[in-house]
Amino acid sequence: MRFLKYSLLALVALMFMGVVAVAGLYIYVKDDLPSVETLKDVRFLTPMQVYTADGKLMSQFGEQRRIPLTLDEIPQSMIDAILATEDSRFYEHRGVDPIGVMRAFWVLVSTGEIREGASTITMQLARNFFLTRERAWMRKVKEAFIALHIEQLLTKDEILELYLNKLELGHRAFGVGAAAQVYYGRDIHQLNLAEIATLAGMPKGPSILNPISNPAASVQRRRVVLFRMLSENYISRAEYDVAYRAPVTARYHVAELELSAPYLAEMVRQEMVDRFGVDEAYNGGYKVYTTVNSEQQLAAEHALRENLHAYDERHGYRGPEMRLWGIDPESLFSDENAQIQKLPDEATLSLMMQNQGEPWAEADIIEYLERQPRFGRLQHAIVTNVQEKTVDIILRGGMKANIEWSEMDWARRYISAERQGNPPQSADAILNPGDHILVRSVEAGYRLAQMPGPSSALVALNPNNGALQSIVGGYSFNHSQFNRATQAKRQVGSSIKPYIYAAALERNFTLATLVNDAPITQWNPGSGSAWRPRNSPEVYDGPIRLREALARSKNVVSVRLIRELGVNPTADYIERFGFDTADVQRNESLSLGAASFTPMEMARGFAVFANGGHLITPYFIERIEDSDGNVVFQSQPDYACARCAAEAAGITFSDDEQSNEEILNDWPQAPRVISEQVAYLVTQALQSAVWGGGSWAHQTGWNGTAWRAQALRNRNLAGKTGTTNDVKDTWFVGYTRDIVAASWVGFDNLEFSLGRTSLNGNLGRQRQPIVGSEAGATTALPGWVTYMETALNQLDDRPFELPPNMISVRIDQPSGRLTNRTDHTSMFEYFIRDTEPKEFVNPERRPQEVFEDDDGLF
Known part of the structure; x- marks a missing residue:
């Protein structure tokens, strides 16, 4: 009993000491213990996710x-x-x-x-x-x-x-x-x-x-x-x-993206960091829904890449990326192999020296291909065998394939931007075993390719509210993260002319006004030289109506207009379209497109014509949700037609104007910068740039510079080409009522020209439809057309509505005056009321009333 008693006492003592120890420890550390109340409202560090308007994941940011x-x-x-x-x-x-x-x-x-x-x-x-x-x-x-x-x-x-x-x-x-x-x-x-x-x-x-x-x-x-x-x-x-007994099946998986749009994703990332800071933006679990439709975005990327490849192929093949065998490795560093586009790294050079010009083992080829960077849809391949009309290749992962003659017969030698070599007659005139080449996947298999020389950008907006529809800032984000759609200010060439013509139409010019299409020579005493603006092509037609002059992009007419309007007033007018004052040159070269704007700025400017005169503000984030699904930001864009936007959303208006005004306060109106009548008239002229005019049956027909857009078979298209001096920049900006898109092609290096091409005998006119000098119509417009094939399918085909205070009268085409004739010499033309011609054409005096300046006809 005594032992039991002492044992119980010892146990109690130990328990007491334990309690005291625990209490002591608690008192000792309690000041260092954090509050666990925060666990009631835990916010996990969750990456930011970026989605398209139709809910497809395009990017994820966060550690x-x-x-x-x-x-x-x-x-x-x-x-x-x-x-x-x-x-x-x-x-x-x-x-x-x-x-x-x-x-x-x-x-x-x-x-x-x-x-x-x-x-x-x-x-x-x-x-x-x-x-x-x-x-x-x-x-x-x-x-x-x-x-x-x-x-x-x-x-x-x-x-x-x-x-x-x-x-x-x-x-x-x-x-x-x-x-x-x-x-x-x-x-x-x-x-x-x-x-x-x-x-x-x-x-x-x-x-x-x-x-x-x-x-x-x-x-x-x-x-x-x-x-x-x-x-x-x-x-x-x-x-x-x-x-x-199950095997190990794990491997590293990146976020499962449903759409790759890296240029847009980077725009979103920058915007989110500006709004929330780096840590919060990356780890706050935000879901960002953009305005971009996934199908249109894919179409824009496809159109830009296909257009650049088409340009590159008609200018010739610059040679393989590298030759791994069949060549003395040391000769790679000599001028004789200048056509080889890059030099080997240390690991590659070591294998080349080890094999001494002999073919590599397949394992070495596969390992080499794994080290190569990915650029867009291009794939790296090694040529293993060359027959007369086919080539055997190995691709990444060891997959074997071949290139048929029809997929490489374009590859005549590139000499310069202006010259190409003779068409090849066999595969060995193009490639050799051991060549490291680039290919792209096509319906027939694989096509010989190369990284395109020039760059490009394509951007599309909804002209009614500025919502970004698609954007591609270059061929490959991995190759260059510079977003040419928003960051590259390039000379716009003739695509500036619609703004100048709009200024003229505000000053009582009409689409029927005659201006003299004749050479201009202006002596500059200060420089001791003459300025001679020329048409391209250098053809002059004498007195010409403004509609036709804009549609056919007559340079000298634009110069005469800016002289009549005044350089400064014209520059001030152009700034209405959202352009920075510093980018609008104040001299007569402004009339020929010496100003430099980004493709996004050009799309915004043309949206003014598409929406009836309002300057919208581009935006690309529709809404932002937090990690709990709460909307923390909802876009509220300015609308070109606030009432139209409200009605489209199902809002019903009453007869109570005050009540209607309160409703419209939730639908901000974009500012009006030009009249809807002028916007409509410019659109009319730009539709003629696509569809032309005159009568081909009576040999008076003419094409506008954008006639290739007729392939879309849409009568509601309007647009303008643009080409700068020496063909360093090419443009096409076109639109319908519900979409405006700008396409630009040019080299990043401003010293390089896009050049010209001759016909490739292997292809003929059918497979190589574009021959001659590069230009907005041949270089930028085809990519725009390819994109719009998809974009227009998602939109209603709506005509531009005739604004109030306008009339249509029949005019005589050569003179621009009224006529009673209904044959090929006449047409209906639109006018702002009271600006229409008041006199009928005099057949004895045609043409009549051509504007003049101090130097004579203008």
């Missing part, structure tokens, strides 16, 4: 990959695996498991080593949120106290949900949802038992137990997890056996 899930969204097998491995008594203890602590203590006493940490899931959650992984007793003490606090604040399910979403699982994956995507590229519900067990085994050591970095260790850990699940009766023996 951490995380897909937050609620507990009921996580498979029960994943929950079972975590509980069995990390804390089988999770639903029984209060945050600290006494049994687990005693077990860890007994292992320490019996072995002298710390083999078990006794950490519960709640304690791990405390460490993951508030502490570090430092192996120290004081950290464990703090961990325990924080765990007790957490258990008082949250339910078990809430704790488990936080834990499963907070876990660090390697390769920047946080939480089981993101880990499923990173390692297996699938949703967590699509994983099998072996894969779930693999993920469940990683919290103990994510860097050394993940199946990518250490597959063997991962398999051993997976088997431990499966054994614990079997021991806890979560799985059957049969399930255990299947999962135990």
Whole structure:
């Protein structure tokens, strides 16, 4: 009895001392313990995701990959695996498991080593949120106290949900949802038992137990997890056996993008960083929905690339990227091999020296191809064999293919931008075994290709509210991140003329006004030289109506107009279209397009004609949602027609003007910068640039510079080409009522000209329809047409509505005066009321009343 008494006293004393020790420890560390109240409103660091208007993921930004899930969204097998491995008594203890602590203590006493940490899931959650992984007793003490606090604040399910979403699982994956995507590229519900067990085994050591970095260790850990699940009766023996023997299937998966639009994604990233700062933008879990339609964006990218390849092919083949064998490696550095486009790196040169001109082993070829960068749709390939009309190649991954003659017969030698060599007659005149080449996939297989020499940009807007419809800033974002659609200010050439003609129409000129299309010579005493603006082509037709002059892009007419209007008033007028004052030159060369604007600015300017005279503001973010799905930003664009936009959204207007005004306050009106009548008249002339005029049957027919757009078979198209001196920049900007798109092509290096081409005898006119000098009509317009083939299919075909205060009268085409004739010499023309001609044509005096200046006819 005495022994029992002393034993009980000792036990009580030990318990008392334990309580005092615990209390003392709590008092000692309580000031260092964080508040766990923050766990009630946890905000996980989640990457920003960027979507198209139709909900397709186009990009993801952020250091951490995380897909937050609620507990009921996580498979029960994943929950079972975590509980069995990390804390089988999770639903029984209060945050600290006494049994687990005693077990860890007994292992320490019996072995002298710390083999078990006794950490519960709640304690791990405390460490993951508030502490570090430092192996120290004081950290464990703090961990325990924080765990007790957490258990008082949250339910078990809430704790488990936080834990499963907070876990660090390697390769920047946080939480089981993101880990499923990173390692297996699938949703967590699509994983099998072996894969779930693999993920469940990683919290103990994510860097050394993940199946990518250490597959063997991962398999051993997976088997431990499966054994614990079997021991806890979560799985059957049969399930255990299947999962135990399963192979490692994990590999690194990037975010599964449904659409690649890197230039747009970068615009969004910059905007989000400006709004929220870097950390918040990258990790706040925002979902950004853009205004861009995925189908139109894909069409824009395809159109730009195909157009650049067409230009490059008609100018000739610049040769292979490199020759790996069949050549003395040292000769690569001589001038004799200038056509080889790049020099080998150290690893490649080593293999070339090792093989001494002999063909490489297939394994070396595959390894070499794996090191090559990706640019757009271009693929790297090595030529292994050349027959008379075909070429055998190896592509990345060891896939074998061939190039047929029809896919490489375009490849005559490039000499300069102005000259091409003779058409090749056989494959060995183009390629040799060992050549490193570029190819692109086509319907027939693979086509010989090369990185296009010039650059390009294509941007499309909704002219009614400025919503960006599609944007491509170059051939490949990987090749150049410079966004030419928004950053490249290039001379616009003749595409500036609609603004000048609009200024003239504001000053009582009409589409029937005659201006003299004749050569101009202006002597400059200061420079001692003459300025001689010329038409292109250098053909002069004498007196010509403004409609035809704009449609056929008569340079000297634009010069005469700016002289009549005045340079400064014309420049001021052009600035109405949203252009920066510093970019609008104030001299007569402005009439020929010496000003430099971006494709985005040009699309915005032409939108004024498309929407009836309003200056819209381009925007590309429709809305921003936070990680909980709440809308934190909703675009409120200015509309060219606020009432039209409201009615399209289903708003009903009443007879109460005050009530209607309140409704329209929610639909901001874009400012009017020109009259709707002038906008309509310019559109009429630009439709003639597409469809021409006159009578071909009576040999008076003429084409506008944009006649190639007739391929779209849409009578409501309007647009203007643009070509600068020496063909360094080419443009086409065109529109309908619901879309305006600008296409630009030119070299980034301003010293390079786009040049001209001769007919390739291998192709003939049918396969090479564009021959001669490059120009807006031949270089920029074809890409625009290709894009609009898709874009127009998504839009209603609506004609431009005739504004009020306008009339249509029949005029005599040569003179621009009224006529009663109804034959090919007459046409109906539109006029702002009271500007129409008042006199009928006099057949004895035709043409009549051509404007004159101090130097004579103008």
